Amino acid sequence: MLSLTIAIIILNLSLGLAILVQSKRGVDAGVFFLITLAFSALTIANYLSLTTDPNVALYWVRAEMFIAAWHTFLFFVFVHAFAKSHFEYSLKHSLIFTVPFIIILVISVSPYLFSAVALNKNGLVETIPGNLFPVFALWLLGTMFLSMRRVVINFRSSTGTLRSQWKYLLIGSCSTYLLLIIFNFILGGFLQNTRFLAYTPIFSLPILFATAYAIVKHNLFDIKVLATQAFVTIISIFYLVRIVVATTMTDRVIGGVIFVTTVFFGFLLIRSVKEEIRAREKIALMAKSLTDTNWELAKSNEQLRIIDKRKSEFVSIVSHQLRTPITAMKGYSSLLLEDSYGPITDAVRAPIEKIFVSSKRLAEMVTDFLNISKIEQGTMTYTLTPVDVGTMITDLTEEFIPVARLKNIRLQADVPTSEKFIVNADDGKLRQVLSNLIDNSIKYTPQGGVDISVETLLERDLILIKIKDTGIGLSQEDIHHLFGKFTRGSEGQRHNTDGSGLGLYVAKKMLEAQGGNVWVDSEGPGKGSTFIIELHKEGEN
Known part of the structure; x- marks a missing residue:
């Protein structure tokens, strides 16, 4: 049981510390770290309460309830702070939640929660509930219910990645709370069946892993760092324990060399993984920037295409409207120069020639505009x-x-x-x-x-x-x-x-x-x- 307790404590603290260090998120990572501390303390208190000394057992059972109250309150804060940069805590919240919480903390370490403990015929510790145990249980279950209610509401109202994160929180918290309610409160508190209390630390694992995964959901680079750090930490602790339990100086020296080597190369491994992740994040950021730029360019090109199409239509309409009067100017000036309306003087002929040349040039320009409009609109026809x-x-x-x-x-x-x-x-x-x-x-x-x-x-x-x-x-x-x-x-x-x-x-x-x-x-x-x-x-x- 000691090895299980140590392993769970190390796992809790490693997970909480890694999330705190790696996460770029807001207050939720900090609160999660406090939750892992509470679980670690709860694990220690649970282990120490499994003693045959009634006085010692009573002390640690009360400490366990004190820590359980803290954990429940912290999780309530966490679900309200998740995916936010800060936790909004008004005076109203203080009156409704903080004051009852302080009262519950006082109750948890008083005889009113557990008046005494006794050993049953199997040698296991059985708690004797005090007069205020139902109040404590009601507050604990009520706070759990409010936390779960917030998780369900946010899960149903969110979309995309955030919805997926709330889903994992819902699964993990439901699993852990269901196990705690069944084996700790119902069997242990009301029915005095304490044989499952030793496994309380295991019940914390679903909510811890689900919450950690929700924090780094869709950020696989952080998960890779977490996995590397966890691996190096476990290996290092393993060799450190071997040094402590070694019986000869030779084993301790060899264990020390292996421990130092493991820590050194583990540090290099973690650093290389972080550098790889930074490079990939930079590439991903550049790719996203390029994608956004391409989207903007495509959008701008589409707008320009629409504008160009409208311009071509406008030019076509205007050119058609201009063509008739310009052709008339050219035609009548040509007729005047050919004396079709009778002889004209040299003084009049010179300006008419200028009108003819200008109208001819203008007619050619209008023809060019019309041709461009037809080419751009795809309406130009060819008879080959x-x-x-x-x-x-x-x-x-x-x-x-x-x-x-x-x-x-x-x-x-x-x-x-x-x-x-x-x-x-x-x-x-x-x-x-x-x-x-x-x-x-x-x-x-x-x-x-x-x-x-x-x-x-x-x-x-x-x-x-x-x-x-x-x-x-x-x-x-x-x-x-x-x-x-x-x-x-x-x-x-x-x-x-x-x-x-x-x-x-x-x-x-x-x-x-x-x-x-x-x-x-x-x-x-x-x-x-x-x-x-x-x-x-x-x-x-």
């Missing part, structure tokens, strides 16, 4: 048919020659007549793309000219269209972002402030939708540029 790119380049070159002459630069196309350059594309949209690129090259070529060529790469079944100019050129930085939305080359912004930065973006998107591609090469600012369009021959894509 066989298209002769050679013929299209020839026609576009003839259309843009007057524009090039106005700038005193050349515009020529080299389209071999010995072969056909047939691709599978949307005729209208491909013409729009090529027109945009040719116009762009002319616009940014102040002198020299623009040369267009078409060739076939037989080994890859591709058709390449090159639009090479001797214009302002591009820096490497400009090349990387030139086909972005609302972006323009740095040199282009200085030479022409009217661009929207949308034409090349739309051109690239349209070509990619038709299975083609476009990119640009340049040796640097002032050294011209070459736009290269890649298209698959008919039947290859």
Whole structure:
């Protein structure tokens, strides 16, 4: 029985101290440590009460009841402080619970609880209840009931991890209190059957382990530390006991060496486990932070997507509304310049030409906005048919020659007549793309000219269209972002402030939708540029 008593005391104190040291929680860990102290003291008092000396037995039985009252009160405090940073204890609580508790403590060490003890025919100690034993029993059972009531209420009202913690508290406390009520109060107190009193310390184990597990629930790193510390403590105590009970000096020296070695390496083991846990906690914290960041980014991206969609819808609506009046301005100014409404004077012609050019440029910009809206909303449709790119380049070159002459630069196309350059594309949209690129090259070529060529790469079944100019050129930085939305080359912004930065973006998107591609090469600012369009021959894509 002595070995069982010592083992339970060591286990209680180790568990309580480990929880107190390791827990990052609030007052509940401190109260739990006090509970383990009370259980340890209760175990000692219970062992010492198992004597054949009536006077000694009476003293320790009363001490046992005194400690039991403290334990019951501490557990009541614990269930109200669990998962909180502090225990709210008002004047009302003091009057209702503390005053009766003090009275019970006085009763527990008085003859009114146990008036005497006697030895039965089996040599076991039997207690003789005093007049106030029912009062003590009623307070003890009532406080237990209030504690269990709080556990049940919190279990039913909580969720997640906290609910799981209250579940373990409920199971452990029910198990311990049920054993104590049956074997200590009913059998021992009322029926004077004391044969099970020696096993009282064992009854404390369910509530201790359940409460400890509830405190560190879902914190497996703390459990690992607790297990390591418990293991090292038990081994150390084992060798310490061997030193004490050794009968020869040789055994004591050997035991001392083993004990010191065990403590030293145990300390190193505990420290390494703690370092491992800190590293894992750091990684877990970083992973959680990364997860939270990713969630925030996903949420922000979703909001941006919604905003971008609304913006595209707005641009589409506005562009449609603007297109009609701009087309009317362009059409009527063209008719005026053609003298469809009669001859106009030179003084009037000049501003009308400016209106025509501005409305034409504005109409192109509105078209770009509409195309972007359709591309982003996924409503752009393509009717793919066989298209002769050679013929299209020839026609576009003839259309843009007057524009090039106005700038005193050349515009020529080299389209071999010995072969056909047939691709599978949307005729209208491909013409729009090529027109945009040719116009762009002319616009940014102040002198020299623009040369267009078409060739076939037989080994890859591709058709390449090159639009090479001797214009302002591009820096490497400009090349990387030139086909972005609302972006323009740095040199282009200085030479022409009217661009929207949308034409090349739309051109690239349209070509990619038709299975083609476009990119640009340049040796640097002032050294011209070459736009290269890649298209698959008919039947290859």
